[in-house]
Amino acid sequence: MEYPVKIVPEGDAFIVTCRDLPEVNSVGYSKEEAMTEALDGIETALMIYYMDGKKKIPLPSEPEFEEYKVHLPAQVAVKAALYNEMIKQKVTRAELGRRLNWKQAQVNRLWSLDHSTKLESIEAAFNAIGKDLEFVVA
Structure with a gap:
């Protein structure tokens, strides 16, 4: 991006x-x-x-x-895409936490652009909102 x-x-x-x-x-x-x-x-x-x-x-x-x-760094771009999809679907951070069975602190770390989040966690968040995470090498 x-x-x-x-x-x-x-x-x-x-x-x-x-x-x-x-x-x-x-x-x-x-x-x-x-x-x-x-x-x-x-x-x-x-x-x-x-x-x-x-x-x-x-x-x-x-x-x-x-x-x-x-x-933008890849992690920032993918977190922005997650944010936009959550807004589109009207999924709140609290709802995402419930779907993932995560504590609020875990969701907050996922939400932070300056926190290095494991790819597995980002992928789990996308899956929790019904989306797959795919990569394109350009």
Whole structure:
């Protein structure tokens, strides 16, 4: 999953925005630092959606002229897909925990983008909402 971002020089800084995720507003003092900050900003924006728990995370659009692509780590992308599917099916975290027979702390760790979750746990969560987890190597 790759989100397009715009990096615009402003003085001695580079401002990062993402039209798919208007919550992203990052700054770097080189283009390389701006790209690193863009990833952090995207992950922070995704957490805003997670905390709200009501709106689907917008999927990335195709990059436009002079936009850069920010590649999300696989675990972040798959957790975002799980979140969107749960919103679509109106499955709450509490309901997911009941379906998996997990304690709330386990579900919270699954929900955290910065927690390294075992693939088996992510797959179990998808199965609990009636979905299979498949991978495509691109």
